[in-house]
Amino acid sequence: MAPGWAQAYKFPAPDPDGNRFGISVLEALEQFRRRLIRSAIAVLVGMLIAFTFIDRIVGFVLAPARRMLPEGSHLIFTQPVEAFSLYIDIALLAGTVIAAPYVLFQFWLLIAPALYAQQKKFAVPFVLLTSLGAVGGAAFSHYIVFPYMIAFFGTFSSPEVAFLPRVEDTFDLYVKMLIGMMLVFQIPTVVFFLAKMGLVTARFLWKNTKYAILVIFIIAAVVTPTADPWNQTVFAAPMVALYMLSIGIAWLVAPRRLEAALPDDVED
Numbered sequence: 001m002a003p004g005w006a007q008a009y010k011f012p013a014p015d016p017d018g019n020r021f022g023i024s025v026l027e028a029l030e031q032f033r034r035r036l037i038r039s040a041i042a043v044l045v046g047m048l049i050a051f052t053f054i055d056r057i058v059g060f061v062l063a064p065a066r067r068m069l070p071e072g073s074h075l076i077f078t079q080p081v082e083a084f085s086l087y088i089d090i091a092l093l094a095g096t097v098i099a100a101p102y103v104l105f106q107f108w109l110l111i112a113p114a115l116y117a118q119q120k121k122f123a124v125p126f127v128l129l130t131s132l133g134a135v136g137g138a139a140f141s142h143y144i145v146f147p148y149m150i151a152f153f154g155t156f157s158s159p160e161v162a163f164l165p166r167v168e169d170t171f172d173l174y175v176k177m178l179i180g181m182m183l184v185f186q187i188p189t190v191v192f193f194l195a196k197m198g199l200v201t202a203r204f205l206w207k208n209t210k211y212a213i214l215v216i217f218i219i220a221a222v223v224t225p226t227a228d229p230w231n232q233t234v235f236a237a238p239m240v241a242l243y244m245l246s247i248g249i250a251w252l253v254a255p256r257r258l259e260a261a262l263p264d265d266v267e268d
Contacts, residue, residue, distance in 0.1 A: 031110060032110060035106040035107070035109065035110045038102075038106055039099070039102070039103040039106050039107075042099035042102045042103060042106075043092075043095050043096055043099045043103070044095070045095075045098075045099065046094065046095030046096065046097070046098035046099035047091045047092055047094070047095030048095075049095070049098055050090075050091045050094035050095050050098065051091050054087055054090070054091055057090055057091075057094050058086070058087060058090050061090055061093075061171070061174060062075065062167070062170070062171075064142060064143065064146050064147040064150065065146070065147070065150045065165070065170050065174070067147065068147045068148075068150040068151040068154060069150065069154055069163065069165075070154040070155075070157045070163055072157075072162070073154065073157060073162065073163045073164060073165075074164065075164075075165055075166070075167045075170060076164050076165070076166060076167070077166060077167050077168065078166060079168075082166070082167065082168050083167065085168065086167050086168060086171055089171060089175075090171070093175070104127060108123060122193070122196070125192060126189070126193075129186075129188055129189040129192055130186065130189050133182065133185040133186045133187075133188065133189055134182045134185065134186075136185045137178075137181035137182035137183070137184060137185030137186075138178055138181065138182055140181050140185070140238055141174075141177045141178045141180070141181035141182070142178070144234065145177050145181060145235070146173070146174055146177050146178075148231065148234070149173065149177065150165075150170075153165070180223075184238075184239060184242070185238075185242060187239070187242045187243065187246055188242060188245050188246045188249050190246075191205070191246035191247075191249055191250055192246075192249050192250075192253060194250075195249065195250040195253045195254055196253055200250060201250060201254055202247050202248070202250040202251035202254060205243070205246065205247045205250055206247055209243070209244075209247075212243050213236075213240055213243075216236050216239045216240055216243065217232060217236050219236075219239070220232045220233075220235040220236035220239070223235060
């Protein structure tokens with residue numbers, strides 16, 4: 001760990017009244033409640049906006065599944081309220097996406113008073129990297145992972161057993177794959193902050209590349225619906241690329257971190 005890290009990242013000590021950031025615990029809870037209510041209202045407004053285009057949004061979400069279904073198969077619903085629930089769930093998902101910038105802004109207003117000026121500089125990289133990772137993961141799941149999953153399950157269809165997936169189950173699988181890939185694509189963001197804090201270095205990541213690739217292909221083998229190497233490679237390739245990108249990120253941020261962290265009285 002680099003010298004000066006603790007001084008750069010520690011939080012302020014409590015004031016004489018016991019308040020840590022200039023406000024009491026009750027005031028902090030009130031701030032949290034206010035930001036949470038505003039975020040919930042923003043999501044509700046986003047849902048209302050999404051309902052204006054709900055047919056197009058539903059069509060977009062279900063398009064990969066419909067495209068990969070075997071001939072003669074189609075999505076069905078077996079409960080009276082199932083289709084209605086699907087529209088509500090998709091509107092909630094779309095509303096959350098629409099409201100995401102405002103929700104993140106509220107989160108920033110909540111934590112900003114507790115940060116030093118040096119720590120506040122991380123806001124732009126954090127928003128940029130997490131946003132790019134979320135969009136990249138969502139796109140990869142929507143256009144590649146999810147269709148491959150549906151295509152694999154459709155291979156079990158036969159004249160005796162018809163593949164007629166329920167829309168609710170299909171959407172649940174879609175959301176799980178979407179969230180999973182969005183988290184996987186946050187690897188560069190995690191490495192960025194770990195490198196900033198001196199917990200990892202580009203040299204360490206590079207030396208352990210072979211082990212990382214092994215772990216990645218093990219994960220791909222577990223989540224891939226088929227056992228053939230081609231599909232495993234399709235799943236593993238983005239993760240390997242993200243790991244290599246993370247090495248570059250760690251290398252770029254390390255020199256600046258070290259220069260800022262070394263005290264003035266430390267000799268070269």
